Amino acid sequence: MTQVVELVEHTSAMGIPLPDAVGRALAAGDVVDAAPDPYAPGRWSLRAGSKVGAVAVVVPGKDEPVTVRVTPKVAIARLFFLLGYSLDPKGSWRDGQVDIAGHRDLLPALAHTVERQIDRALRQGLLQGYLATEETSLVVRGRVREAEQIRRRFGATLPVEVEYDEFTIDIAENRLLRTAVERLLRLPGVPHDVRRGLLHQRARLADVTVIVRGRPLPVWQPSRLNSRYQHALHLARTVLENNSVEHAPGALRVDGFLFDMNKLFEDFVTVALREACRSLGHSARLQDPHHLDEASAIRMKPDFVLYGPSGAPCAVVDAKYKTEKRDGFPDADLYQMLAYCTALGLREGHLVYAKGNAPHAAHTVRHAGIVIHQHALDLDQEPSGLLSDVEKVAARLVSTPRV
Incomplete structure (x- = not known):
């Protein structure tokens, strides 16, 4: 009988009885956080992170695989x-x-x-289209590849090295x-x-x-x-x-498909903000490379940089797929955004999270005057409401002042 392990993203670890080979394969494949239970041989502690989907681990000598399913919190x-x-x-x-x-x-x-x-x-x-094809032929079709003809045939007339465009479904x-x-x-x-x-x-x-x-x-x-x-x-x-899991560690075979919710949320936020800002007359670059220092030795790549009509940066955004904890969002996110604002010459920076206790919060940095905004998007609402919230963030971005 197939063993099915059900997990939910970003929840507490669960103790699951598993063959050691399967536990090691899950840990090595970066599917879930997996560690052997030191107090209970044959049990593994499994905790799902931001990757959702399912994988099957096939153990040699067993007919049925061990399947691990990670359910997203989002519908x-x-x-x-x-x-x-x-x-x-x-x-x-x-x-x-x-x-x-x-x-x-x-x-x-x-x-x-x-x-x-x-x-x-x-x-x-x-759908059909033209496909560039190279082959050795007994008849001339298309054009002769003269360099290949000389290199391969040493002056012989036939066969001929030809190249042509074929109308095909391939x-x-x-x-x-x-x-x-x-x-x-x-x-x-x-x-x-x-x-x-x-x-x-x-x-x-x-x-x-x-x-x-x-x-x-x-x-x-x-x-x-x-x-x-x-x-x-x-x-x-x-x-x-980049979303498939298909490899064979040792004698095991791991096969499955996983979404990385971090990347999915980042892609949605940056694309939705780009579309909203475009309608306001601004252009944006995603994963825009910059340098933190004067010597251009320390690279940084914000998720989203908005540019005004003059071509100068006017807003910077980082998307973070994590829920707010009781004591707030991680301080490291604020430090990272402060570095972005300083290097880009902006007085405000924006962090966009998947969910929070409030839709917006702001922090003013001492002695710098830089304001870091934290926005929270509720992913459980209807698409129209979610896009409306993104448009509100976009409206705030276009009014961000420079230093």
Whole structure:
């Protein structure tokens, strides 16, 4: 029988009976905080951090894996709104109507959403495009690669090294969709009806090349031609980029999918603020590199720097996915923001948290006159209310004075 361990993000540690090999694999894979219980052999202390999702650890000699599920504190529908908006703020995600078919767990909801988006993308048939192809041929097609012909053939007439553009379905967009489908089919906890849908999409994409794991993902550019693919492509890249767990420590195999809520919240806040500030006539840069010192030896990279019409910085923001504790937010966040304000010549800085006891607080730094604002966004509210709160933060940003 499969052992399923249920955890909730950022809650107290739980003592769970686990094989030592599984506990070590969870700790090594940075899935959860895992440590052996010194007083109870065979039990491990597990505590979930900011990563949510599910992983399965397969132990050699056992038929069933040990599955660890980490549930987010945010409702699944809200999580998918944050994800969808950060990927495509102009898309249909804005109204919060995301098709998760009532799934309560993250992985079934993710797999269902991706399968539905791929189905919509492919209803009018597979997109085709031109693909640059190089091959050795007995007939001249396209142009001859003269340097390769000389290097490989030593002056022989045939075969010919040629390069041409082929009109095909084996393009970047279809490769991303096919590879995402394959990845989801290997994940634990995908319901049978969703798996059936994914198998149908794989059959549609059967003639498309699967991207080899570890190789860079192909680049695609939004256009009128691939507009019906774009939602599906955004989700496919999310499945494939930096969120998958798939490795084999020793004889074990760990397979799963995890969202990092820290990154998800940061992406949403910075994208939503950028969109809100753009409507107010300001531009913004995300993860904007700067230096703290005159010698440019100490680098810093604020999450969000707002620029005014003159091109000078006018506001700086850092997003922090953590809830306020009884004694307040961590002081280290304030010290970091103070450094940002000093280096950028700003009199105010802004920290945006996922939740707090009050929507806004401000601290004036002694002998400096710099004011550090702490904003709290309630992620449990409707998308329209959340975006309205972001717009209020944006309005405060554009009025931030410089030193």
